[in-house]
Each structure stands twice: as structure tokens, then as C-alpha cells.
Amino acid sequence: MNSTAPVYESAGVLYADTDFTQLNWLETQWAAWYLWIGNPVIATGLMSFLLHEIVYFGRCVPWIIIDAIPYFRKWKLQAGKVPSPQEQWECTKQVLYSHFTIELPLIWFFHPMAEMFGMSTWQVPLPALKIMVPQVAFFFVFEDMFHYFAHQALHWGPLYKHIHKIHHKYSAPFGLAAEYAHPAEVAILGTGTLAGPLLYCFFRGDLHIFTMYVWITLRLFQAVDAHSGYDFPWSLQHILPFWSGAEHHDFHHMAFVNNFSTSFRWCDRLFGTDDKYRQYCLRRAAMKKASANQKDFIALEKKMLAEIEAEGVQAEAVAESYRYGTKEKTT
Ligand SMILES: [Zn+2]
Numbered sequence: 644m645n646s647t648a649p650v651y652e653s654a655g656v657l658y659a660d661t662d663f664t665q666l667n668w669l670e671t672q673w674a675a676w677y678l679w680i681g682n683p684v685i686a687t688g689l690m691s692f693l694l695h696e697i698v699y700f701g702r703c704v705p706w707i708i709i710d711a712i713p714y715f716r717k718w719k720l721q722a723g724k725v726p727s728p729q730e731q732w733e734c735t736k737q738v739l740y741s742h743f744t745i746e747l748p749l750i751w752f753f754h755p756m757a758e759m760f761g762m763s764t765w766q767v768p769l770p771a772l773k774i775m776v777p778q779v780a781f782f783f784v785f786e787d788m789f790h791y792f793a794h795q796a797l798h799w800g801p802l803y804k805h806i807h808k809i810h811h812k813y814s815a816p817f818g819l820a821a822e823y824a825h826p827a828e829v830a831i832l833g834t835g836t837l838a839g840p841l842l843y844c845f846f847r848g849d850l851h852i853f854t855m856y857v858w859i860t861l862r863l864f865q866a867v868d869a870h871s872g873y874d875f876p877w878s879l880q881h882i883l884p885f886w887s888g889a890e891h892h893d894f895h896h897m898a899f900v901n902n903f904s905t906s907f908r909w910c911d912r913l914f915g916t917d918d919k920y921r922q923y924c925l926r927r928a929a930m931k932k933a934s935a936n937q938k939d940f941i942a943l944e945k946k947m948l949a950e951i952e953a954e955g956v957q958a959e960a961v962a963e964s965y966r967y968g969t970k971e972k973t974t
């Protein structure tokens with residue numbers, strides 16, 4: 644990963660000085676892909692789009708299966724609100740439409756821009772783990788902060804009504820709903836995912852697109868899992884207490900207020916936008932303690948969730964009616 648890529652040169656010329664005996668299996672496959680496609684720009688664009696589709700829908704499959712198996716309902720965050728196959732299919736169609744109309748051009752235009760800033764694409768060998776880990780950690784922190792502020796802005800009346808409302812269609816989300824959003828939202832919030840690597844490239848210049856793929860894969864896992872609607876005892880937030888996870892984001896969809904960040908809990912804590920969520924956690928814990936048995940607890944919890952959701956519907960109506968004079972009631 645040294646020189647700037649002469650992107651329109653033929654792939655065979657790109658690897659003229661490469662000693663293939665020094666490469667590992669993955670690096671050989673990497674170069675073979677670029678040699679096979681023949682044009683580095685097309686090879687990169689195609690690989691990026693395929694990666695996004697395979698990882699996104701691939702990560703949704705386990706959640707679709709879990710939704711179909713009643714055994715897992717005991718870990719469902721909003722008990723009883725399991726999406727129907729029809730709902731999941733409607734959501735998939737909308738997500739696919741947005742992938743082909745918005746994300747495909749975004750992905751395609753990202754690469755010439757990134758290469759301009761010095762990102763490596765076709766080059767081998769691939770970066771070492773000790774180089775990738777801090778870069779990916781930076782992208783996570785950057786995206787989380789960007790998303791926190793941009794997401795709050797999307798809750799401002801006019802932006803909510805015209806853009807973010809689509810993503811809030813599901814008050815009890817499921818994996819496939821992670822990217823169910825208005826095209827403008829995909830572009831706005833996608834900026835948080837892409838701007839970190841672009842800025843890094845601009846200032847440091849030593850980023851390989853392979854690291855970007857690791858980042859995108861982890862980010863997609865995070866987004867799909869956060870919308871899964873399940874909180875297992877082995878979920879990541881029980882191991883890393885600052886990780887948001889499904890429990891944190893599910894509350895956002897249910898209550899409409901609080902919990903605006905993506906991966907971490909610290910922004911909401913720092914700026915005080917998790918007060919209602921923390922109150923809910925305390926009430927839930929107290930209920931569990933006071934309940935004579937699991938059945939009583941489930942009944943009490945259901946009542947509390949219904950109250951929070953009703954408040955959420957009201958908060959949504961207020962957001963929507965902002966600047967429009969009348970307080971329209973919404974569903
Ligand atoms: Zn929101």
C-alpha cells in the first residue's frame with residue numbers, strides 16, 4: 644500500500660511489481676479479484692456494494708429465524724410484538740429500493756473521492772491488525788458522535804415529519820428495519836459512517852479499503868442487532884456496559900424520546916438524553932423485585948411498556964405538529 648493508484652490502468656500492470664509468493668491466501672484472492680474484473684474502479688465499486696448487501700441481509704437472517712421460533716420470545720424486548728412475515732417482506736422491498744437508488748450511487752462515488760484522499764484499494768499486502776484496530780475504533784467513536792447530533796436534528800419537527808418519520812414506522816423494530824428509512828436519512832446518517840474514513844484519509848493518508856470493509860461489516864452488525872428487538876443475557880451490552888445494543892435503541896423506537904446514539908451510551912449520558920430510559924430501567928428492576936412471580940412481572944411490565952409507548956405517540960404528535968400551527972393527532 645504505497646503509491647497512489649493509477650485507477651484507469653489495467654489490473655495486470657498494477658501488479659507488475661508484486662511478488663505473489665509473499666502474499667497470504669486472502670491477499671492472493673484480493674489481487675485475483677482485481678485481475679479478474681480488470682478495471683479497479685469497477686472492481687472496488689462492485690465488491691463494496693456486494694459486501695453491503697451480503698452482510699446486511701446475511702445478518703438479518705438469524706433474526707428472521709429467531710422471530711419465527713416461539714422459544715426466543717422470553718428475550719423479546721417488547722413482548723408480543725413479533726413482526727409478521729408480511730411486515731418483514733414490505734420492509735425488505737423498501738430497503739432494497741433504497742439500496743439500489745441511494746446507497747449504490749453513494750458507494751460508487753465514495754471511492755474516487757477516497758482515492759483522491761489517498762485510500763488504497765487494489766494494493767497488497769493488506770494492512771496488519773495492529774493498524775486496523777485503532778482506525779476502526781476511531782470510526783466507531785466518530786460515527787457515534789455524528790449520529791447522536793444528526794439523529795437529534797432529525798427529531799426536529801419539519802425534518803421529522805418529512806424524513807425521519809419513515810424510520811419510526813416500527814415502534815417495536817426488527818433486524819430488517821435497521822435501514823428502513825427515507826433516502827435523505829440514508830444520505831445524512833450514512834455521512835457519519837463515511838466521513839470518519841474520509842477525514843482519516845485526508846489527514847493521515849494511510850487507509851486501506853480493506854479496513855473500511857471491516858468497519859462497514861461491524862457497523863452493519865451493530866445497526867441490525869440494535870434493531871433486532873431482543874436482549875439476550877449474552878448480548879454485548881452485558882459484557883461492555885457502554886455498548887448501546889438492542890435494549891438501548893428499542894427504547895428509542897418505543898418511547899420516541901431519549902437514546903439518540905448508535906454504538907455507545909456515553910453521548911446520551913453526557914448530554915442527559917437518557918433520563919427517561921434510566922427511569923424505565925429503575926422501574927423495571929423495582930417491578931421485578933416486587934413481583935411474586937414471573938407471570939406477575941410480565942403483566943406489570945406490559946402495562947408499563949404500553950404507558951411509555953402511549954407517551955411516545957404523544958411526543959411524536961408534538962414533533963410533527965411543530966411549526967404547522969395545529970396539533971395533529973397521529974398514529
Ligand atoms: Zn429517531
Ligand SMILES: [Zn+2]
Pocket residue numbers: 810816821870892896
Ligand atoms: Zn432505529
